Amino acid sequence: MNDYVTPYEAKKTTPEKIAQHVESGWVCGSDIGLSAPPGIIAALDEHVGEKDLADVYYHTLLDWLPMGAYSEEYPGITGVSWFSGGFARKAVNQGIADVMPSYFRDMPSLIGEQNQIDAIFLAVAPMDEFGNFSTGPSAALSEALLKKAKRIYLEVNNHIPRSVTGPVVHLSDVEALCENHVKLPDYPRPELDKVSKQIASYIAEEIPDESVIQFGIGAIPDAVGLALREKRDLGIHTEMLTESMVELIDAGAVTNEKKTLHRGQTVASFAFGSKRVYDFIHENEALTMLPIQYINDPSIIRQIPSFMSINSAIEIDFFGQVCAESMGTMHFSGTGGQVDFVRGAVLSPGGKSFLAFPSTAKDGTVSRIKAILSPGAIVTTSKNDVNYIVTEYGIANLRGKTLGQRTKALIDLAHPKFREELIFEAKKRNIIL
Numbered sequence: 001m002n003d004y005v006t007p008y009e010a011k012k013t014t015p016e017k018i019a020q021h022v023e024s025g026w027v028c029g030s031d032i033g034l035s036a037p038p039g040i041i042a043a044l045d046e047h048v049g050e051k052d053l054a055d056v057y058y059h060t061l062l063d064w065l066p067m068g069a070y071s072e073e074y075p076g077i078t079g080v081s082w083f084s085g086g087f088a089r090k091a092v093n094q095g096i097a098d099v100m101p102s103y104f105r106d107m108p109s110l111i112g113e114q115n116q117i118d119a120i121f122l123a124v125a126p127m128d129e130f131g132n133f134s135t136g137p138s139a140a141l142s143e144a145l146l147k148k149a150k151r152i153y154l155e156v157n158n159h160i161p162r163s164v165t166g167p168v169v170h171l172s173d174v175e176a177l178c179e180n181h182v183k184l185p186d187y188p189r190p191e192l193d194k195v196s197k198q199i200a201s202y203i204a205e206e207i208p209d210e211s212v213i214q215f216g217i218g219a220i221p222d223a224v225g226l227a228l229r230e231k232r233d234l235g236i237h238t239e240m241l242t243e244s245m246v247e248l249i250d251a252g253a254v255t256n257e258k259k260t261l262h263r264g265q266t267v268a269s270f271a272f273g274s275k276r277v278y279d280f281i282h283e284n285e286a287l288t289m290l291p292i293q294y295i296n297d298p299s300i301i302r303q304i305p306s307f308m309s310i311n312s313a314i315e316i317d318f319f320g321q322v323c324a325e326s327m328g329t330m331h332f333s334g335t336g337g338q339v340d341f342v343r344g345a346v347l348s349p350g351g352k353s354f355l356a357f358p359s360t361a362k363d364g365t366v367s368r369i370k371a372i373l374s375p376g377a378i379v380t381t382s383k384n385d386v387n388y389i390v391t392e393y394g395i396a397n398l399r400g401k402t403l404g405q406r407t408k409a410l411i412d413l414a415h416p417k418f419r420e421e422l423i424f425e426a427k428k429r430n431i432i433l
């Protein structure tokens with residue numbers, strides 16, 4: 001470490017002075033989630049406002065903190081969301097931010113094709129003895145961003161875990177750095193309701209021992225994690241590492257010992273949500289953090305036998321077209337990795353893809369199973385890719401089913417109070433007799 005103390009101190013400054021480097025017209029960004037540095041972002045907002053900068057763009061993925069790029073108060077900086085959290089979602093629907101349509105697996109190549117990325121800002125773990133900074137829980141896009149960006153700025157935080165694998169930034173490549181030792185968000189887990197538990201029970205019945213799993217965060221994934229605790233020799237290959245996955249490892253249900261790819265390793269691209277997950281990442285030699293173009297590549301996923309992918313949806317129509325990223329014309333999130341894992345799981349020997357959701361929305365007043373998608377709804381997963389659909393009323397495999405067979409199966413999964421209406425719509429269109 002002594003060899004790097006002097007250059008480290010020479011490059012160390014404050015978030016405010018780092019922000020002052022940014023000029024009008026710059027394109028900036030961070031990797032997913034916790035990669036976004038709160039100190040630099042706050043200072044950047046103030047700098048843009050004070051200097052009256054214009055046409056500054058900040059690209060984000062799963063935004064987790066308030067930032068001027070997604071606020072009306074800072075018209076000089078505009079956010080571009082590649083997958084939206086709450087702040088970006090609101091800003092996009094207000095017309096003050098933009099979105100980047102993309103499969104998650106394609107984002108690194110799209111970053112390389114951008115005309116310019118003037119600066120990236122990354123929150124990182126403290127420097128090691130070799131002058132390297134670990135990007136910790138954020139490995140999805142960092143490698144691509146580091147190759148493309150003209151300038152690299154770091155916010156060092158001793159609460160960020162150091163991953164054994166995953167991207168690193170060497171001190172010699174850093175323009176400037178600051179220190180900001182703030183605790184990472186530790187979000188409370190959703191309460192498991194009866195609907196989520198029932199949905200999880202249907203999914204768990206379809207998942208055999210020695211399967212390799214992928215799922216996200218939320219009540220249904222948490223319930224699935226609970227339902228899988230009695231399974232044996234499960235493996236993990238996932239874009240997002242979650243607390244329920246760490247629980248499965250601690251419970252002994254996940255061993256990764258039967259995996260044919262990365263045997264013995266939990267494989268992920270990023271983590272978000274709880275201190276328990278962050279602690280699990282820190283210097284864990286049984287965890288491999290890899291870039292998203294590898295993790296989410298269907299040609300990689302298909303090589304893993306018995307791959308089980310569990311994701312969510314907003315609504316589905318009779319054909320099996322799934323919307324998971326908008327509410328009609330209202331922006332909600334993004335494509336993310338759903339299609340990547342649906343396709344990979346279906347191609348995996350013995351693999352299955354589950355799209356799971358409650359049968360209704362808005363306190364039971366709206367059916368998520370529809371004759372046609374809501375006007376303006378974005379098709380995330382196509383009718384040709386869809387596999388298992390799950391609600392609290394059952395599970396149905398749509399793959400290899402005709403339109404009429406799919407329609408009947410989906411009506412059986414709908415809430416009983418909407419079934420008569422759905423049957424009427426199906427008969428009116430001559431889909432069923």
